[in-house]
Amino acid sequence: MRSLAIPRLPGEAAHVMELLICVVNREERLEEILSGFLELGITGATVVRSEGMGRLVTHGVPVVAGLQQLLHRSRPHNTTIFSVIDTPEKLQAAIDMLQGLLGDLDGPGTGIVFTVPVSRVIGLAPELRGDTE
Secondary structure, X not given: OOEEOOOOOOOOOOOOEEEEEEEEOOHHHHXXXXXXXXXXXXXXXXXXXXXXXXXXXXXXXXXXXXXXXXXXXXXXXXXXXXXXXXXXXXXXXXXXXXXXXXXXOOOXXXXXXXXXXXXXXXXXXXXXXXXXX
16 A cells, blocks of 8 residues: 655655535536536545534424524535645635635535645555656
8 A cells, every 4th residue: 555655855844735625505517516526636535425513413302493494495405516625825725716616615505614634645546646656
């Protein structure tokens, strides 16, 4: 099993890739998002259908008025996109593109975007990690 180790010079901070996670409430935008990733040079992503906690928790449970109102604004299913991104520039461009397509992510029912540092990747396709072995 081969692990992608990112080479660095002594004293240099490790280059850490980022895992971009985007929960999209507007499924009709999925094709545009994936096309946008390709235009930015992001050639790999995993797309998963997902469901928010509010829908799951309230199934068969009495709901307080405030939560019920929130649920009426939410969508029954979401799409979650995972992508390992190798440069800060691509990451920022991806976030900017997502905000352009999805609108104000601080608004209700639009989605959420966050990143997690990735220090090691095993199984990433060679073309996605910059070598061709």
